[in-house]
Amino acid sequence: MxxxxxxxxxxxxxxxxxxxxxxxxxxxxxxxxxxxxxxxxxxxxxxxxxRLDLANIAQSGAGLRIGSLVTNSACAAHPRVRGHYPVLSRAILAGATFQLRNKATTGGNLCQRTRCYYFYNRDQACNKRDPGSGCSALEGANRIHAILGASEDCIATYPGDMAVALAALNADVEVTAPDGSVRSIPVREFHRLPGDTPDRDNVLEPGDVITAVTLPAPVGGTQIYRKVRDRASYAFALVSIACVLKMDEGRIASAALAFGGLAHKPWHDSDMDELLTGKAPSDTLFEAVADLLLDGACSYGQNDFKIGMTRRVLKAVLREATGMQA
Amino acid sequence: MPLTINGTDHDFIGDPRTTLLDYLRDECGLTGTKKGCDHGQCGACTVLVNGQRINSCLTLAVMHEDDQVTTIEGLGTASNLHPLQAAFVRHDGYQCGYCTPGQICSAKAMIDEAANGWPSFVTADLFEPVKLTTDEIRERMSGNLCRCGAYSNIVDAVTEILETKR
Structure with missing residues (x-):
């Protein structure tokens, strides 16, 4: 060091x-x-x-304000998170270990960096670590890499689970700037796609400090976090899905889906949510939603399997969330 | 910079790069805590800070002013074993023993976390009192690797302690 x-x-x-x-x-x-x-x-x-006073969870209007220094453990175990935002508890508990979650914080987790092997290996080319050096993952070991929104400069994924649930819940990131101003960034817009500047993971500007994450009023419904990975515990997602879905008289009243392991950011597409809304659940509908997600997917060899796997996991999650046979 | 380790006051003075793990081992002579991967992947360095288990390799000593650190040396001694240590001996919960201090610190904290109602990834109901079944123990101890593969005996040792408590 x-x-x-x-x-x-x-x-x-x-x-x-x-x-x-x-x-x-x-x-x-x-x-x-x-x-x-x-x-x-x-x-x-x-x-x-x-030592900053940012480790509190408190009611904020109808929603919940989670200080940026709240640990992952404290957030997942908080009664209001468990009760009203169970997809967030489930997502956090799906990541890392108790030891790590006891230290990892809400703000830090949002800012965690990719686990791309080439980012971690200084002998290899990586535009994220060393802009302009190239991307060794494109033709390398890319089993864990992106299938959506990648660029020829970077196919790394955002590795976290918590932010995927936050994207489904449409949370905001509260940021304080050096001039003292405070602004809210929707978590769906917080992480960015790599483009030709993959060294930037998110939209924070120099001097910005994350001070909280705010959750909107509870929406209820069925909340699912499904994570597919190489081990049953303590592994990053190959594919993960956060689903918040409400049924009303046999139809989908509202739906919000977000995906981990697929892109440089937690993936959310409001067109998918809208396609589901108002419809009766059916396999045909779920195939159409999967088409919407995956029609633009691009894989790089070792991660070809992710496209089919994502389709299957998405259909299984939607069947479970809508009460169809899984 | 003051901190307390196993009930004894210490004063950290040194390079801010020093991890808590290196401080415990190299400066305090508390070599029970082991360095495995040094990257938070194996759990051999698990200690308790203010009662919570953490990877001591992924935190700086200088960040722990006024904290209460407990290492394996603070849980039991050769002549007065902690019940978990005695259970590991009875059940052969190790072969080489290198991961054992981390396993035992981790198990101690796991029992406390469960008593506080903290759910895990495999907990079916997020609000039910936590029952440390074999599946729960395996999930909650997944941050402690054992290259000798003594897992089944580690689960047996922990389970015995839980049954003694009940």
């Missing part, structure tokens, strides 16, 4: 100023320190934000 200077943020404003000037913020540290040991992250200044 390269040498750095360490200090603690006394206030959010201080953290904003420091990160605007190039410092890295450390919260749980489970991803940042891993990357610093590999010298993929080489900050000269590390600012510890753990």
């Amino acid at each position: 390269r040498a750095f200077t360490y200090s603690r943020a006394a206030a959010v404003a201080h953290a904003c100023q420091q990160t605007r000037d190039g410092a890295r913020l450390i919260a749980g540290g489970t991803n940042l320190l891993d990357l610093m040991k590999l010298e993929i992250e080489v900050p000269e200044v590390v600012i510890d934000i753990n």
Whole structure:
């Protein structure tokens, strides 16, 4: 690990100023320190934000405000999250381990970086780690890589589970800027597609600090988080689906679907939600929804299987959510 | 910078790069906590901080001012084993023993988490009191790898402690 200077943020404003000037913020540290040991992250200044008062979960209007320093464990176990947003509890519990979730934070989890093998290997070309160097994954070991929204510069995926549930729930990310202004970014717009600047994972600007995630009023319905992975526990998703769906008199009253493991961001397409809404559930309908998702899919060899698997998992989730035989 | 380790006051002075794991082993002489992968993947470095289990390799010592750290040395001694340690011996819950301190710290925290009603990925009902079945134990201990493959005996050791408690 390269040498750095360490200090603690006394206030959010201080953290904003420091990160605007190039410092890295450390919260749980489970991803940042891993990357610093590999010298993929080489900050000269590390600012510890753990002592800021951002670790509370509180009612906010009809919704819920989750401070950015709330740990994944605390969020998943919170009675209101379990009761009103079970897809969020389920998604968090599907990721990592108890040890990691006890440290990992809400804000840090949103900012975690890809687990692309070539991003992690400094001997390989990676436009995300070293812009302009190329992408070794395109013709390499790309079993875990994207099938949607990738570019010729980067086919990495966003690895998290929590943000996939947040996308289905249409949560907002609350961000404080160095001038003290606070703005809300829909989580569906927080992560970005790689394009020709894959070094940027999300839309945060220098000096921005995530201070909370806010959930809208509970919508109820059936909430499912289905994750397909290589091991039964402690593995990243090959494909994951967050589904929040309500039925009314045999028809789908509302639906929100989000996908992990498929793209550089949690994937959400409101056209899919709209296609489901108002319809009676049927396999024909679910095939049409899968077509909408996958007609533009592009695979790279080792991840060809993801296209068919995503279709099958999507249909199974929709059958379960609508009460059809799974 | 003050912190408490196994009930004893310590004062961390050093390079901020020092992980809690390296501090415990190299500066405090507490070599019970093991370094396996050093990247949060194996769980050999699991310790308790303020009662919660974490990977001590993925946190900096300097971040733990005023925290209460408990390592395997703080749970039991050779002459006064923690009940989990005794159960691991009875059930042969190890072969080489390298992962064992992390397994035992992790199991201790797992029992407390379950008592607090924290669900896991395999918990069917998010609100029911947690019963640590074999499936629950396997899921909740998945952050502790054992290359010797003593898993079934580790589950037996933990299960015995749970049954003693009931």
